[in-house]
Amino acid sequence: MARSHDVSLPRIEGRSSRQAHADLPEGTFERELGREGFFGPATMMYHTHPPTGWTSWSGPLRPRAFDLAAIGDLGPGVWDAPAILHNAHVRMRFWRLAGDMDHLARNADGDELLFVHSGAGHLYCDYGHLEFGTGDYILLPRSTMWRIEAARPVELLLFEATGGALRTPDRGLVGRHALYDEAVLDTPAIDEAFKAQQGEREWRVVIRRRGELSCVVYPFNPLDAVGWHGDLVPVRLNVRDIRPLSSHRYHLPPSAHTTWVGSRFVICTFVPRPFETDPAAIKVPFFHNNDDYDEAVFYHSGDFFSRDNIHPGMVTLHPCGFTHGPHPQALKGMYKPRNAMTNEYAVMLDARDALDVGEAAKAVEFDGYAESWKTAGKVAAPAVE
The missing domain is CATH 2.60.120.10 (Jelly Rolls)
Structure with missing residues (x-):
């Protein structure tokens, strides 16, 4: 991003507007x-x-x-979700879930951002319980353990910040409350639903690291926290906020x-x-x-x-x-x-x-x-x- 004290000195040639995206010369496209x-x-x-206004393409x-709605089988687990677009820094994937995950997922390759395209349900993670619905973003810090119970069939668009983290943008001149007030961000709660899913039965945690999967088995549910404090935490933001x-x-x-x-x-x-x-x-x-x-x-x-x-x-x-x-x-x-x-x-x-x-x-x-x-x-x- 350009430094705020840089001075730009644009030149004008021929018929032109002095203001971008407004006052276009008659009969022109910008x-x-x-x-x-x-x-x-x-x-x-x-x-x-x-x-x-081209007439043909080659090369x-x-x-x-791409019509992601036309993709058939997306696999039983979140790590089966296919990559739609990707490079060394970000991966976009797409996944459907009709019921409950029978294991915990943990992404050690980067922060994970879930966008709920359709459906509703409950997310359980290290930090507690979070209900979600259509239009929700859920940001999961790297290596968070999580699973979903779908109340209605869920379609998720997933973004992995490979090797990195996701953060909110600099609001600049418009101030920190523009776009959305951070008071609208919801965090997981250690509520009765979270406590009820704890127990001594065996749970698998499937971990992704450097693109490869490993599995750790616990004789109890490792989502057994009774409290936490800090500012590294999953957050939920709905597009309507x-x-x-x-x-x-x-x-x-x-x-x-x-x-x-x-x-x-x-x-x-x-x-x-x-x-x-x-x-x-x-x-x-x-x-x-x-x-x-x-x-x-x-x-x-x-x-x-x-x-x-x-x-x-x-x-x-x-x-x-x-x-x-x-x-x-x-x-x-x-x-x-x-x-x-x-x-x-x-x-x-x-x-x-x-x-x-x-x-x-x-x-x-x-x-x-x-x-x-x-x-x-x-x-x-x-x-x-």
Whole structure:
């Protein structure tokens, strides 16, 4: 991130706006060429054609989409959950659970973040008992022992901070209570439910370290704590407790919606927010070359206004190296959206290092996604009304 006392001195050439994402020259489409995930040097380019107006794709670099809802067997245990996207610093996996885990899991490779795509249940861990439901994030510090009892079938998106930790973002100028007040974070309780699951029967703990599994057997339930104090603890955050930043005169970049920060990656959450009201401000995600990061978005629920033919449970991957942005249909609402607010919930992974695609994801890939920006003819830039 740039230091706050650095002075930037942008130059202007030809027809241009003096303010990014607003007051575009008539008949143009804006493209941001940026570094360091919207925090580094950037230039706004103004084009007479949509920067995604390609006619064909060849080669391995392309926008990709995967339908995780179409994956069949995801394995009986959480360590069987297939990798969807991964690199040396982060792993995204997907898993379903219909009943109760018959063992404890322990990830010694990094912090684990669970996102509950559907279902509800109870999580038991070293620290106590935590109820959860759809839209919950559960952050588990590295090497936490845990298991789930599903009250309703659960679908989980899991992120591993391989070799590292997850933390909350620096709130900067907006202060520590922006996005969400930390008072909304829930922690496990040593309550009656937690005490009731303790006992002397045998329990297995399956530990993952350096990608390999080991199993430790106890003649009792090792979740037998009677108390704790400290500030290293699992937390739960529901997406409906996030109060997004918004600007009525300027379309904020995705980085404004950062929820968790890892080593060389961030996880952002898109939740309903008002559209910009300034007539000259664009209301759709701007075209951009975020050429230091790969961008993956998991679509949780709602109306994904900037994408066509995307439904909950899908993941899109936009690797760095080409321009990405809204589909042609979304451009019709560039200045005048259909509604006053967005209506979507989505989770974005922005990774500083290239993401590899897992075999399970390849098996459910939508092969025509790269071609979905095609149009029958030239797309004219909407006029400001």
